[in-house]
Amino acid sequence: MLKDFIPFHKPYVTDDEINEVVDSIKTGWWTTGPKALKFEEQFKEYIGSKHCLAVNSWTAAAHLALESINLKSGDEVIVPAFTFTATAEIACYFNAKPVIVDVQPDSFNISVEAIEKSITEKTRAIIPVHYGGNPCDMDEIINLAENNNLKIIEDAAHALPASYKGKKIGTVGDVTCFSFYVTKTLATGEGGMICTDDDDIAKRCSVMRLHGINKDSWDRYTSEGSWHYEVIAPGFKYNFTDISAALGLAQLKKIDFLHQSRKRIFEKYNEGFKDNPLLKIYSIKNDRESSHHLYPVLIEIEKLKINRSQFIEELKNHGIGASVHFIPLYRHPYYRDTFNLNAKNFPVSEYIYERVTTLPIWPGMSELEISKVIDVVNIVLNKHKK
Numbered sequence: 001m002l003k004d005f006i007p008f009h010k011p012y013v014t015d016d017e018i019n020e021v022v023d024s025i026k027t028g029w030w031t032t033g034p035k036a037l038k039f040e041e042q043f044k045e046y047i048g049s050k051h052c053l054a055v056n057s058w059t060a061a062a063h064l065a066l067e068s069i070n071l072k073s074g075d076e077v078i079v080p081a082f083t084f085t086a087t088a089e090i091a092c093y094f095n096a097k098p099v100i101v102d103v104q105p106d107s108f109n110i111s112v113e114a115i116e117k118s119i120t121e122k123t124r125a126i127i128p129v130h131y132g133g134n135p136c137d138m139d140e141i142i143n144l145a146e147n148n149n150l151k152i153i154e155d156a157a158h159a160l161p162a163s164y165k166g167k168k169i170g171t172v173g174d175v176t177c178f179s180f181y182v183t184k185t186l187a188t189g190e191g192g193m194i195c196t197d198d199d200d201i202a203k204r205c206s207v208m209r210l211h212g213i214n215k216d217s218w219d220r221y222t223s224e225g226s227w228h229y230e231v232i233a234p235g236f237k238y239n240f241t242d243i244s245a246a247l248g249l250a251q252l253k254k255i256d257f258l259h260q261s262r263k264r265i266f267e268k269y270n271e272g273f274k275d276n277p278l279l280k281i282y283s284i285k286n287d288r289e290s291s292h293h294l295y296p297v298l299i300e301i302e303k304l305k306i307n308r309s310q311f312i313e314e315l316k317n318h319g320i321g322a323s324v325h326f327i328p329l330y331r332h333p334y335y336r337d338t339f340n341l342n343a344k345n346f347p348v349s350e351y352i353y354e355r356v357t358t359l360p361i362w363p364g365m366s367e368l369e370i371s372k373v374i375d376v377v378n379i380v381l382n383k384h385k386k
């Protein structure tokens with residue numbers, strides 16, 4: 001049975017990725033070099049934002065974004081409860097406060113009403129997370145940000161490629177940060193991208209991503225005889241390597257194919273689950289396109305003799321790797337204790353958390369594997385019906 005195990009995720013690799021990486025190793029450009037620059041250029045062309053700056057993770061990208069808006073100790077940043085810790089921890093780097101708010105029941109995205117209620121005179125920014133690649137209600141969020149003089153830093157770790165009312169994610173908020181972590185929709189192992197139309201933000205992020213040096217390393221090593229550089233701030237070591245960029249270039253070429261592959265699985269799952277009253281599938285509004293990074297279902301625990309953990313365990317026993325995205329932030333000891341958070345104040349996140357199960361959705365899944373996931377999910381749920 002183990003040989004048939006369907007993992008939660010498997011990176012999509014062809015000879016393109018392997019050949020590009022080997023080429024980087026052979027040319028000697030192991031760290032930031034021509035491929036990192038080329039990847040930024042091609043990414044910019046694909047997304048359509050004015051600036052794209054590659055760094056070594058989403059976390060680095062978003063840290064730089066908050067630094068570039070001059071976030072200060074005591075400031076507040078509004079984030080959804082239903083996300084990965086990185087979304088909130090970056091505010092803590094500045095001794096600022098992540099103000100954790102509830103999400104919407106249909107999309108699991110940040111609640112616009114909750115944002116509105118949480119704005120104070122200390123609020124500086126909102127970090128909407130496009131859960132699973134399904135874009136947030138950006139018009140409403142932009143409206144709140146404009147009325148209250150706040151910056152929007154989008155957590156688009158899941159949202160490549162995705163679009164909102166015809167605009168690609170990466171061109172909507174003030175700054176958009178992507179992740180190229182191995183499980184994400186474009187994977188380079190570790191990596192991230194900052195997209196913005198703002199020249200000042202781009203300039204500051206560009207300087208701060210490599211030690212606060214006011215030229216990047218590519219210029220430094222290739223312009224003739226230029227050994228001179230100036231440090232203008234205590235920056236970070238967040239630059240993107242050419243070996244990662246090699247993977248990125250190979251993946252970017254087939255980004256639309258990878259997207260279509262996930263979308264097909266999404267549609268097959270929807271079809272396979274639509275008549276099962278023991279689970280709910282989540283909804284994506286017609287005015288936006290998801291990247292389909294995750295496929296979440298909510299199991300109807302009131303109608304079942306098992307809970308969500310037991311459900312995942314049974315799927316595993318039947319050869320399917322499922323997961324949970326996410327353990328809400330207020331459930332983690334650090335956020336709960338530091339910010340005095342109580343699960344009672346997050347009824348929607350609690351409801352989702354007790355039921356949500358994310359199923360495998362990766363390009364390269366065979367028809368047989370897709371059908372097996374559908375069959376096993378339906379069989380396991382029916383077996384444990386009350």
Ligand SMILES: *Cc1c(COP(=O)(O)O)cnc(C)c1O
Pocket residue numbers: 056057058059060083084086087129155157158178179180181191192
């Ligand atoms: C993966 C992820 C991150 C962090 O990305 P890294 O590139 O690993 O830093 C941030 N936010 C969300 C929602 C994620 O899923």
